[in-house]
Amino acid sequence: MEEKQYNIGTRASIAVLVALSLLQLVDWADRSILSIALQNIKQSFNLTDAQAGLLPSLLQFGIAILVVPAAMLADRWGRRKIIAVMDLIWSTFTLFTGLGTQLWHLLVARFMVGAGESGYAPAGQTWLGVIFPKAWRSRVFGVFTMFNPIGTALGLMIGGALISATQNWRVPFYVFGIPGFLLAIWVFFLPDYKVPKQQGEAMFSKAYFKGWGDVFKIKSWWCVTVTQLFTLFMFFGISSWVPTLLIRAYGVDTGQVGLTLGLLSFLYIVGPLGGFLADKWLQRNKNGRVIFCLLVGLLIVAVGIVCWLTVGISYYLWLAIYALLAMLLAFAQPVNQSLIHDVVPVGVRATAFGTHTLIAQMLGGGMGPVAIGLLSDRLGGGTHGLQGGLIMASLVALCGVVSLLVMMKYYPSDSSKVSEAVVAE
Numbered sequence: 001m002e003e004k005q006y007n008i009g010t011r012a013s014i015a016v017l018v019a020l021s022l023l024q025l026v027d028w029a030d031r032s033i034l035s036i037a038l039q040n041i042k043q044s045f046n047l048t049d050a051q052a053g054l055l056p057s058l059l060q061f062g063i064a065i066l067v068v069p070a071a072m073l074a075d076r077w078g079r080r081k082i083i084a085v086m087d088l089i090w091s092t093f094t095l096f097t098g099l100g101t102q103l104w105h106l107l108v109a110r111f112m113v114g115a116g117e118s119g120y121a122p123a124g125q126t127w128l129g130v131i132f133p134k135a136w137r138s139r140v141f142g143v144f145t146m147f148n149p150i151g152t153a154l155g156l157m158i159g160g161a162l163i164s165a166t167q168n169w170r171v172p173f174y175v176f177g178i179p180g181f182l183l184a185i186w187v188f189f190l191p192d193y194k195v196p197k198q199q200g201e202a203m204f205s206k207a208y209f210k211g212w213g214d215v216f217k218i219k220s221w222w223c224v225t226v227t228q229l230f231t232l233f234m235f236f237g238i239s240s241w242v243p244t245l246l247i248r249a250y251g252v253d254t255g256q257v258g259l260t261l262g263l264l265s266f267l268y269i270v271g272p273l274g275g276f277l278a279d280k281w282l283q284r285n286k287n288g289r290v291i292f293c294l295l296v297g298l299l300i301v302a303v304g305i306v307c308w309l310t311v312g313i314s315y316y317l318w319l320a321i322y323a324l325l326a327m328l329l330a331f332a333q334p335v336n337q338s339l340i341h342d343v344v345p346v347g348v349r350a351t352a353f354g355t356h357t358l359i360a361q362m363l364g365g366g367m368g369p370v371a372i373g374l375l376s377d378r379l380g381g382g383t384h385g386l387q388g389g390l391i392m393a394s395l396v397a398l399c400g401v402v403s404l405l406v407m408m409k410y411y412p413s414d415s416s417k418v419s420e421a422v423v424a425e
Helices: 011-045 049-077 079-099 103-117 120-131 134-166 171-176 179-188 206-215 219-250 254-284 288-309 315-343 346-365 368-378 382-407 411-416
Strands: none
Touching: 011 049, 011 079, 011 103, 011 120, 011 134, 011 171, 011 179, 011 219, 011 254, 049 079, 049 103, 049 120, 049 206, 049 219, 049 346, 049 368, 079 103, 079 120, 079 171, 079 179, 103 120, 120 134, 120 315, 120 346, 134 171, 134 254, 134 315, 206 346, 219 254, 219 288, 219 315, 219 346, 219 368, 219 382, 219 411, 254 288, 254 315, 288 315, 288 382, 315 346, 315 411, 368 382
């Protein structure tokens, strides 16, 4: 029987993008309700900043530890199946976070939320990276990642309002734990592309593992992985601690912080514009996407340092600086993600993305929140302590810019070797 080419850019592709984007929204809402509830949880369990920082860090470690096995299943079993299963896991443990009565309950629940989310990013991005033309890749990822801030905004705004109204930090976890169950059913029935393997080939064959091993020989893959490591150190540190910083520095209550940061999160919808500009730049320069990320990365470091040094000035003036930082982060993220897909073969792309995530989450995203908390404690805590921790995180991100500079040497050659052709499931 002749195999059908998988159609790209169709209505079915739009349906996949919508479903995965809504899952992205639910995913990031869960993360942001933890950040808005973190000060209340800290007080409820009488924690230090370092102990409180373990909660968002454990989610990152959960992602990091299981992301490679989940990504392997995505490449060899199918993206829609693994996403549906993982969605059910993280939604269940979002509910369990609200049920926790001891610190270890919360630690286990947050780790398992991360474990559930581990399969979603490599499978979802690999799916999207194939069902639209390569020339659109950064802008498609821009639309996809745009739902990060929408989810963040809803989590902060609704989560903060629920905590203020009920005086109970547990309620938002019950509210945001439910939608994922419905989305899992929808995703399971969407059209996927066929797993790229030979007839009769085992799920995990010698050929597959050789292909995975070859990923480590792609220099561009290493460069973008190192960049993401330092970027996530800063990014998850910021997202975990800025609500607490505002509470300490400006004396605003949880509800107001949630509303303010939720509204600012909508600025991340400029992400598709960053993707569009990077795609256009790629048409004129073989390194266009890399150069775009490099320049925006430099701006992120500079504006970030200014942002943390000026805490204590007029509340609204400080928020304007922070808003500029948020927009720059939104510009960079979808383009960073598209670089992985540009240089890795389709058959091992989820696995390569999962391995990339393991390194970046374990050494970057997982370390950022707790490292900031530790430095804050060392500096005496309070506003001053968090300022020092966040300045440190911005300086760490500068290392990622250096890695992009190195990547410019290898990206044109590595990306030219990759074929995008797949067949229907």
